[in-house]
Amino acid sequence: MYSSIVCDFFNNLGLKVVLILFKTLMAKFEIYKVRIGEFRFRLKAGNGLDIFASECYAAKLCSTNGIESIRKLQLMIQEMNA
Secondary structure: OOOHHHHHHHHHHOHHHHHHHHHOOOOEEEEEEEEOOEEEEEEEOOOOOEEEEOOOEOOHHHHHHHHHHHHHHHHHHHHHHO
């Protein structure tokens, strides 16, 4: 099951736009620490600008799982549009 934050992100941005973002090889995910024990992840464009950032997670592994959820969802979108 995908977290509500991931689903909200895709609903707000639109599936076609998200598909275009992930097809660009220049965009990449980055995990970073914001407070003691809290992590977030963001998608950065090739020019260094943030495309979006996640909510805070207590563990780095949770941020990694969030990224993987987005990648899996992106693959599902590609399959639906094929």
